[in-house]
Amino acid sequence: MIRNTAASYGRVARFFHWSIALLVLLDLGLGVAGKYTPRSGDTVGFLQLLYSTHKTIGVTVLALAVLRVIWAVTQPRPLPLHPERRLETFAAETAHWVLYAAIFLLPLSGWVIHSAEVGFAPIWWPFAQDLPFIPKSERLAELAANVHWIAGIVLAATVAAHIGGALKHALIDRDSTLARMWNGRAAGDAKAAHAGKAASTLAAMGVWAIAIGGALTVFAPAHEGEIAARQPAQSTAGWVVQEGRLAISVTQMGAEVTGGFANWDARIEYDPDSGAGTVRAVIDTTSLKLGSVTEQAKGPEFFDVATHDKAVFEGDIRRVGGSNHSAAGALTLVGQTVPVTLDFDLDLADDRATVSGSTALDRRDFGMGAGYPDESTVGFSVTALIELVATKAE
Ligand code: HEM
């Protein structure tokens, strides 16, 4: 039978239950496996495959969940087999509502993480990548990841209780609860009634309110600061950097991923009359943020921050003409020193210098990403972008 009756689940309801159950359990497993896989150059390919699979399965669950609910509201819900066991019936039905909500909340929170963060592990065809109205924001991605994680714990605990209940009915009560869902057997008394629907839905809503509220407040991750945060003004020689941004962008799986260094310091000597000077910038590579690939980028294959926690650029500044300047020198990164020229604009007004420039580096010059000899996963070119405002030291 296609449709449900008061005593049985029809084929469609059973198809939705078991297909979603299978995919949800698989995705829980993949999510946990991903969480506990160490981040390194060696695992990046594996993690990419794992998360693309995880996300695509998750979005499939969401699509099935929408169809399931549309179908379920047109169907009677089979009545409980033991309505006289009021507490048990209430607990079972609360668990069903918690699970119904979970098959929306998990995929949606996951999709928000994916939309808010940059790069890494695409969702596969035929689904879209980004949800509308979700901005690229590291903070939002962090919060959504926290909701996703805590929702995953609630889901896992509820599924465990749900499976436990199904097994108890099959093995201890020896009734037809499991058979009803497994092969559509009809069972139960048409005069039975569901547990108070309002009470069980309210209880399930309470569970989710506590979980999501907690994830967004008490259990929210501490905020580490935005990418390329304002850096402390420490330089004294010549010009003092008041604020600045040191960003990098790379192409990863065909999409541009932009991030930056939160901590760096630049000592600048510059004579506005001659347009000549020197610069020495020291960059704390451990402060790199590069969207969802931060850990891989900091790993041994790329910036290797465990061994090289600093990068240094030293160069001579020269005015090319008007506001156009260049700083020609050397960049030492992961132990390799390579000649680099940074072209930048420098605008002076009232002893305030506004600098904005960029340069293109080739990761191969620094021996980065040797395991990625072509550009299919990570592009060769890395664009470094610098913007700063400095004032003349007293
Ligand atoms: C091996 C794992 C599972 C078993 C053995 C199982 C078993 C069952 C059984 C026997 C029922 C019918 C309960 C009744 O008639 O009162 C049921 C209903 C339900 N199950 Fe599962 N289940 C499993 C996994 C899951 C998972 C992973 C989810 C969701 C994430 C889920 C969601 C639901 C929901 C929402 C209902 C209520 C359906 C309705 O009445 O519309 N189940 N399950």
Ligand code: HEM
């Ligand atoms: C049935 C649906 C889903 C379940 C049960 C599920 C479960 C999980 C679990 C248990 C984790 C590990 C916890 C963690 O790393 O914080 C995880 C991680 C993750 N999931 Fe899902 N997920 C689902 C759907 C999705 C979807 C649809 C997406 C994206 C489109 C997604 C994206 C992610 C991402 C990006 C992570 C890593 C989070 C991080 O690094 O903090 N998930 N998921």
